[in-house]
Amino acid sequence: MDDFGEPFGGVYPEQGRRAQDKLSRADIVIVENLHYAYPPLTPGGEPLPVLKGVNLRVRRGEFLALMGPTGAGKTTLCLTLNGILPHLMGGTFEGRVVVAGMDTRDHGPGEMSHKVGLVFQDPESQLFNMTVEDEVAFGLESLGLSPSEMEQRIAWALEVVRLPGLRKRSPLQLSGGQKKRLAIATVLAMRPQVLVLDEPVTGLDPLGRHEVLSVVEKLKREGEATVVMVEQDAEAVMAWADRVVIMERGRLVLEGSPRQVFSQVESLHGWGLAVPQMSELAHLFNRRQGTSFHFITEDEARSALAGELQSETCTGPRGSIQYPIPNIQYPVSFEHSSAVKVEDLWHRYDDGPLALAGVNLSVEAGDFLAIIGQNGSGKTTLVKHFNRLLRPTRGRVLVLGQHTTGQSVGQLARKVGYLFQNPDHQIFAPTVWEELAFGPRNLGFSEGEVAARTTEALALFRLRDQADTPPAILGYGLRRHVTLAAVWAMRPQTLVLDEPTVGLDWRGTRTLMEEVTNLNSQGHTIILVTHDMKLVAEFARKVLVLDEGRTLAYGPTRQLFQQEALLRQAFLAPPPITALARRMRLVLSPSTLLRINSAEGPYGLRGDSLTVEEFYQEYTALRRLGQGG
Amino acid sequence: MSFAFDLYVDRSSWLHRLDPRTKLAFVVLSSILLLNYSHLLVSAAFLLGIHGILWSGKVPASRVRWAWQRMWPITFLILFLWPIFYPQGNEVLLQVWRVRITTQSLLQGLSTALRVDALAFAFLVLLFSTDQARLVRGLVKLGLPYEWGLTLAIALRYLPTLYGIYTTVSEAQQARGWVIGKGGFIQRIKSYLPILVAVIVTALRLADNLSMALAARGFQSGTRRTYLRELKLGLADKICLPLFAVSLIVFLIVRFRHSLGVP
Known part of the structure; x- marks a missing residue:
């Protein structure tokens, strides 16, 4: 671990401090007026321009975050940094990219890989060896290092990403977070001068996210690491980045410190990007109250808002305020009160460990249930029982009051629609129209009915313009919509959505969730499997927390997010705004209470807000009270 | 599995x-x-x-x-x-x-x-x-070109992955009411189409990403390759x-x- 002081090889150890300082200020990545277009998909077709004049400089030792909506060209930019573009794919390349003094026009990815370590988004395709050890060794073998040097570097890199002791394991056996960390180790061991991470935490469960981010933090804290990180997650970017660059439609449109960038809430939302919840809150106050808040962390928000209220924070008993909580009302359009009922359900995979151990659950028709928990906690195993993709080892499942035993997957498809995580696992038809017609046709409806349903689905999901397009060539967000529409076309009463928002940007997520909410208000039961606590807080009425195949908690969302200790057991945490509300513990001072002549106090924040809007409403209501309004 | x-x-x-x-x-x-x-x-x-x-x-x-x-x-x-x-x-x-x-x-x-x-x-x-890595090393040592050995190793490595994709895709299509292998021979072959198309498209994406991952790890960088474990x-x-x-x-x-x- 002595090595760790200079994680990227300590390239200039002999030179004096001043020389090093000078070097450290130098730009290690220079991108000048970069234009790039992918070669046409079909012979004789048009090239596909993605980068349209990118200028970017990254200083040695800097931690740069690159954000942008889907299709902005972030990954493409990453691929130009080590010469994969244009060397591997061709296409038209103008301008120049120089990394660590090497121009990518003169040096292919093989040579550039000595200087630039690129970690791809998809772990599956970059872990191609049989053991963890061989995986790390692969790059070192390419460098032509001696076995003893390799041995040292493997040990070091696995130590950095906290995976020692798994050397003989197959990468296939690792968890999502472990796979990502291994992918980081494989390039880290090559001691590149620049590390490029393409969405390192996308699609990971909360624990995996935490594991990977703590490795990222370690890199930042301990070295002069130069890191370029593409990331959608605003909270993660805010925590680690020195500088944030926003990319949109092939151009860089905004850059600055996280504080500067995230204060531009409207522009960011306009580009389809998420902002940290604290920035969103500050923005809400500034827009509606004319304040000029610029907090981006919870601590800052707490002190700014406490001051604003001119009141006391206290650690006494939580106050309460007469603030209306929206009543949960179920549409009663369905005759069966229970959409899905699970009784003492156990499941064991062949030769595998127990995946479910006695789960009980009753989902009312028209409810909106979120199922959360780590990967491997049994979420997907549970929902696959609802349409009998899996059969119970013990226990039983009832759908709309009927046993699933004896019903085929096809029959259950009329009642339970299942949206799989990856749209590409579902899409196959030559046109969107055909894709949507597939389900109803399988259910044996007449061609007239199939056409009617397909047309309606196209309208409802705003896909009319794409009806004749092959779904496979649509953008990711649209592909997601096509798959949801295709499931909806079968009109199942219950919709199971397995991590539907992974890979979508903020706007894509909003649009999808609007549609889902819409379906829910029409009476469809929604069962959402997700790792995104903000989504759970905002949309779900009830939450089931699974932990190692057992129910850890099951209840209304608002109550659940109050139980932080319980959540922590499953490595979960409430969204930042709920955490803020819980910790604010803001009450009106006794003198204020006297002044407003109220004996019903103590008045204060309820501390269980689930959304930024809710927090804002409650806070301003409290303040109005305090001002005697 | x-x-x-x-x-x-x-x-x-x-x-x-x-x-x-x-x-x-x-x-x-x-x-x-x-x-x-x-x-x-x-x-x-x-x-x-x-x-x-x-x-x-x-x-x-x-x-x-x-x-x-x-x-x-x-x-x-x-x-x-x-x-x-x-x-x-x-x-x-x-x-x-x-x-x-x-x-x-x-x-x-x-x-x-x-x-x-x-x-x-x-x-x-x-x-x-x-283990497969050693087996491939052995074959390469006996004169099989390294690229072929690597290809063989990768093919073996991704068999379970492709099988996994196949399973997921067939589940996704079954959930849409699709039934495998019903009817006569031609019907049966046709019924596999919804799976095969999706599996092939996914496999092609995987192959594309794999070639980039190999390049990013210095494969064919011109430097003479060494090996962590020489066979002795x-x-x-x-x-x-x-x-x-x-x-x-x-x-x-x-x-x-x-x-x-x-x-």
Whole structure:
């Protein structure tokens, strides 16, 4: 671990401090007026321009975050940094990219890989060896290092990403977070001068996210690491980045410190990007109250808002305020009160460990249930029982009051629609129209009915313009919509959505969730499997927390997010705004209470807000009270 | 499920430590022996010996049982069909209509079945005790170009992945009311289309990403490649290899000069 002081090889150890300082200020990545277009998909077709004049400089030792909506060209930019573009794919390349003094026009990815370590988004395709050890060794073998040097570097890199002791394991056996960390180790061991991470935490469960981010933090804290990180997650970017660059439609449109960038809430939302919840809150106050808040962390928000209220924070008993909580009302359009009922359900995979151990659950028709928990906690195993993709080892499942035993997957498809995580696992038809017609046709409806349903689905999901397009060539967000529409076309009463928002940007997520909410208000039961606590807080009425195949908690969302200790057991945490509300513990001072002549106090924040809007409403209501309004 | 394609079982034994090239030589030697000696006793003795090797090489009995379970159907098929289609000799044991079962043909069937089993087990000794990376290293050492070796290794590595994709895709389509393999032959083939298209598209994406990942890890960077673990012949190899050579010569002499070992 002595090595760790200079994680990227300590390239200039002999030179004096001043020389090093000078070097450290130098730009290690220079991108000048970069234009790039992918070669046409079909012979004789048009090239596909993605980068349209990118200028970017990254200083040695800097931690740069690159954000942008889907299709902005972030990954493409990453691929130009080590010469994969244009060397591997061709296409038209103008301008120049120089990394660590090497121009990518003169040096292919093989040579550039000595200087630039690129970690791809998809772990599956970059872990191609049989053991963890061989995986790390692969790059070192390419460098032509001696076995003893390799041995040292493997040990070091696995130590950095906290995976020692798994050397003989197959990468296939690792968890999502472990796979990502291994992918980081494989390039880290090559001691590149620049590390490029393409969405390192996308699609990971909360624990995996935490594991990977703590490795990222370690890199930042301990070295002069130069890191370029593409990331959608605003909270993660805010925590680690020195500088944030926003990319949109092939151009860089905004850059600055996280504080500067995230204060531009409207522009960011306009580009389809998420902002940290604290920035969103500050923005809400500034827009509606004319304040000029610029907090981006919870601590800052707490002190700014406490001051604003001119009141006391206290650690006494939580106050309460007469603030209306929206009543949960179920549409009663369905005759069966229970959409899905699970009784003492156990499941064991062949030769595998127990995946479910006695789960009980009753989902009312028209409810909106979120199922959360780590990967491997049994979420997907549970929902696959609802349409009998899996059969119970013990226990039983009832759908709309009927046993699933004896019903085929096809029959259950009329009642339970299942949206799989990856749209590409579902899409196959030559046109969107055909894709949507597939389900109803399988259910044996007449061609007239199939056409009617397909047309309606196209309208409802705003896909009319794409009806004749092959779904496979649509953008990711649209592909997601096509798959949801295709499931909806079968009109199942219950919709199971397995991590539907992974890979979508903020706007894509909003649009999808609007549609889902819409379906829910029409009476469809929604069962959402997700790792995104903000989504759970905002949309779900009830939450089931699974932990190692057992129910850890099951209840209304608002109550659940109050139980932080319980959540922590499953490595979960409430969204930042709920955490803020819980910790604010803001009450009106006794003198204020006297002044407003109220004996019903103590008045204060309820501390269980689930959304930024809710927090804002409650806070301003409290303040109005305090001002005697 | 994910390891259904890897027969290797990690153990520490002389057999596991043996150089993959030595084990390959053993497979070649066994094949020559078994293809030239058709005598029942040779196959039986060989099988017995192989099980001794597996046992002393700490290959778990469950693996061996697994292999036999896979071998039974073919063994029975040969035992059953051989006497029917290759009637030899005059000692008729049983005659049904025009089908005659003779003692010779029965023995011939048995010896053929055992030979097939013995051949399979010669390969299984290699596969049970050699991890795929070492196996590929061995092949490369024997002159297979590195790129081919890598391709082979990657193909083996991604079999479970592709199988996983296939499973997920077929589940996704079943959830949309689609039914596998119904109707006549053409209908049946057609019914696999929704899976195959999605699997192929996904596999192509995977292949594309894989080629980029290889480049990002310095593959074909022009630097001469080194290896973390060089294969080195150990003491056991140095004993085995000359032994194999001598055995081969003895086998060939016995078989062709003295015409022994055939019934």
